[in-house]
Amino acid sequence: MSLLHPKRALTALVPLYVSRFGCIGPDCEDNCCTGWRVNLDKKTFNAYRQAKLPALADRLEHQVKRQRSQASDANYARIELNAVSRECPFLEQRLCAVQRDLGEDYLSNTCATYPRASRDFNGQFEQSLTLSCPEAARQALLQPDAFDFVEAPLQVRVGTFDVIKPKLGLSLSAMNEIRVFCLQLLRTDGLELWQKLAVLGVFCERLTATLQQGGHAGIPALLQDFVVMVEEGLVLDALRELQPNHEIQARVFALFWQGKVGGRLSSGQQAVQHAVARGLGADPETGQVTEQELVARYHSGLGRLAEALQAAPQLLEHYLLNEIFRDLFPFQGITPYDDYLKLISRFGLLRLMLAARCNADSELPSPLELSQTVQVFCRRFQHDPNWAAQVNSALRNSGWDGLEKVYGFLRT
Structure with a gap:
């Protein structure tokens, strides 16, 4: 048969x-x-x-x-x-x-x-x-x-x-070298996750400029420059003065979260959404919250998230590794830098939801509950084909797509 x-x-x-x-x-x-x-x-x-x-x-x-x-x-x-x-x-x-x-x-x-x-x-x-x-x-x-x-x-x-076909004028082998570098960067010991993301942003910006100028032959040298930068610790010197901006992180990513509050949800998805709302001090039906309350709750939640992640220290890094490998990063956007903005948008919103989940109750969430929050985030946001494009457009229209502004989203 x-x-x-x-x-x-x-x-x-x-x-x-x-x-x-x-x-x-x-x-x-x-x-x-x-x-x-x-x-x-x-x-x-x-x-x-x-x-x-x-x-x-x-x-x-x-x-x-x-x-x-x-x-x-x-x-x-x-x-x-x-x-x-x-x-x-x-x-x-x-x-x-x-x-x-x-x-x-x-x-x-x-x-x-x-x-x-x-x-x-x-x-x-x-x-x-x-x-x-x-x-x-x-x-x-x-x-x-x-x-x-x-x-x-x-x-x-x-x-x-x-x-997979060649993209952006690159051969498949050149694309693979770039993918491998991005994956290895995220797994580099001795750097905090936000530092890895900052370096990834500089790399994607430089790669985009190189490709737009027709400098494809210079890609191997560009990769080598960044390998040396990471191996010799030059990254730490360049990023030492970078400070977190929790107010901007809370305002921007809460706005993205509020855009998909409500709708038909399973009981498990609804429980996570309500916990996130509770952790942000927001109305679970509308997502509305005062800016002062939002920023204070987010700041508090980040501290509790750091505690919760001690039981699952690889969780955020593994999420990013999965996105980079699954999405053929950085070749799914109009440019590598456009793809980077999509990655940071997802990371920033997920971090906000995790921080809020940690703020929702007196007890910290377990690793299984943190994993459930990631799952609900992926189901609610990443399966919406229009969401990433809308977020990137919003960042551009508000002037927040430049790398120097994006840096404010990274450090916790």
Whole structure:
């Protein structure tokens, strides 16, 4: 019997946590079958139309709709969610009825691959996970060796991995050298995380200028300059006078957070959102808070966050490493510096939410609760395709996109 979605066996470069990951199904505290648009590829849609199964027939006929605008083979149809609960109509007792009755092969590519993202980069296969999945977040954020890179055997559906093309006039090998430098910088011992991010900003700014001036041949020398800068400790001298600006951090990132307060949330997501609001002294329904209260609560929360992170010291660094590896950083923006702004926006908002979570109750949150906060942040903000662009636009329009201003966002 031929498979609807054949798989390919391959060896991929992965962070160690990816090789440990497995979906925990109905035991998961969140639900990837609720609240998100579920796209269907053409092959799956046609299979649903041909399926002869009385238990699913009505839903397959009426809840699966053709995509009439900008359709493609990958985005050919969609599953209509329940208008009230926003759940997938095939969800029964926290299990998928399609998988139960037809088998895993009948899952759409969207459902079968989440939270995995696979790609072919210059002949090397890679796989990462999105941390909007609670179990993926725990594995990535709480295990000290999660970002030791290994080669692992994988089974990947044919057609579900991206083939990366050269970008910005760079060869794939040059792009890879830049990616490796960024990952190694984040793992450098002897530097605080904010210092690593500051150096990354200077590098992305210089890289952007070099590419815009057609100086592609100078990329190896640029990389070497920054390696020397880090190895010889010149970074510490350059950043010694940089001071934190908690007022600006609180005002800017709380504004971004307020933009997505409310909406339909699962009970777990709502608990996190309410804890963040409580920690900021904000109204949980509107996010409104006085500036004085906001800044004071944020400052207090940062101190408590430092205490909480003693039990999970790698959490923020691992979050950033995952974003850099998963998003092909710094090649997903218009320029490397544009991609850097997106990274800092995510980091700044996440730090605000974590600090607020630490302020919400008398007891500090556990590492598992910190991981849950990251997961909810990723689900609420990073899965919104417009959010990053809106944030970058807001920073530019307010004059906060220059590196000297961005520095104020970094140090805690």
